[in-house]
Amino acid sequence: MLVNGFVELKRDEVLETVKGRVEQGDDALKILDDARHAMTVVGDKFQEGTLFLAEMMLSAEIFKEVVTILQPGMDKARPSESIGKIVLATPKGDIHDLGKDIFATLLIAQGFDVHNLGVDVDPSKVVDTVREVKPDFVGFSALITTAFASMKKTTDILISEDLRGSFKLMVGGGVTNSVLKDHVGADFQTIDAMEGVSYCLKTMKEKNQ
Ligand code: B12
Incomplete structure (x- = not known):
């Protein structure tokens, strides 16, 4: 159902279906996963x-509207x-x-405080936010793949500013792999948002022990 709506760009139909499923008490994470599959x-x-x-x-825009509809349900479920x-x-x-926004949504649902800086982000913006947010x-x-160079540049600045030791660095997204992880010096790499969430939960558990 969602697949056809996304492929045929039936925005209103997709949004009505999603709203209907939310009203019937369907799990927001399940609906999100169905939308991700359609995408x-x-x-x-x-x-x-x-x-x-x-x-x-246009399909990507519909996807974003779906996430906006699902967000309140996930906010309610999250720890205070x-x-x-x-x-x-x-x-x-x-x-x-x-993909980044799916990961952000899942993290928020688990109770993480997410500072989502958006796309095409300048290294200086990441560095400033890390300094401020810790x-x-x-x-x-x-x-x-052309984004790899700026990822490396950002990490190098974080190292030279003595900020790199204070957080775990993750890389994700369809084109990433273990070679990129090593090149950037990241702690974790995945092409699966749920795996990323599990890594964050596990790391926080170890940190708080
Ligand atoms: C949708 C899409 C677009 C949309 C993007 C809409 C949007 N708002 O994001 C639009 C149409 C705008 C677009 C534009 C372009 N695209 Co495009 N696009 C895609 C496409 C079809 C799907 C990508 C996607 O959203 N996948 C679905 C998401 C859910 O998957 P994901 O990102 O991997 O995320 C999952 C995980 O990786 C993880 N995750 C993601 N991020 C993170 C981060 C962390 C930290 C963690 C832990 C996890 C995590 O969570 C997600 C859920 O599990 C791919 C092809 C493909 N089949 O992958 C091409 C593709 C990525 N695009 C490509 C290209 C070339 C472009 C353009 C340059 C095209 C052009 N000629 O203009 C421009 C980009 C311009 C630019 N400077 O960025 C190429 C890249 C090739 C390469 N190797 O470099 C691809 C691979 C297509 C191809 N085969 O040529 N694109």
């Missing part, structure tokens, strides 16, 4: 050449006290944010 199908169709770039961009602080960014040169984690999300 993956859209991506596959784009790669096959059966969907245009503009159509994929923050269990850890995370700074998230898509580095300079990259404007993909669907996070437990910094996460970079990348979908294009």
Whole structure:
């Protein structure tokens, strides 16, 4: 149902379906996962050449509206006290944010305090936020390889400013792998948001022991 709505750009139908499922008490995380699956199908169709770039961009907008509808339900379920602080960014040169925002939404649902800096983020903005927020984690999300250089540059500045030791560094997103993790000197890498959430929960548990 959601898949067809995303592929055929039936925005109103998708939003009505999602609202209906929320009203019936369906789990917000399950609905989010269904929307993520629909977006993956859209991506596959784009790669096959059966969907245009503009159509994929519209699907991405529908996805964001779905996340906005689901957010209040997830906020209600979250613990009242923050269990850890995370700074998230898509580095300079990259404007993909669907995966990053899914990760942010899941973290918020678990009770993390997320500082989501958005896309195409300048290294100085990350450095300033780390200095101000003193996070437990910094996460970079990348979908294009050209963003790797700015990820490395940001990390190098964090090291030279003596800030790198105070948080765990995570890299995620479709094009990331263990080679990039080692190149950047990250502590953790994944292409699965749930794995990232588990890593954050485990790390905070160890920190608080
Ligand atoms: C949707 C999409 C777009 C949308 C983005 C909309 C948006 N708001 O994000 C639009 C249409 C705007 C777009 C634009 C472009 N795109 Co594009 N796009 C895609 C596509 C189809 C899907 C990406 C996606 O959203 N996947 C779904 C999400 C949910 O997956 P994900 O990001 O991996 O996230 C998951 C995990 O990785 C994890 N995660 C994500 N981030 C993080 C971070 C942390 C810390 C953690 C722990 C976990 C985590 O959580 C998520 C859930 O599990 C991919 C192809 C593909 N099939 O992957 C191409 C792709 C990424 N795009 C590509 C390209 C080239 C571009 C453009 C340059 C195209 C152009 N010619 O203009 C521009 C980018 C311009 C720029 N400077 O960034 C290439 C990149 C190639 C490369 N290797 O560098 C791809 C691979 C397509 C291809 N095969 O050529 N794109």
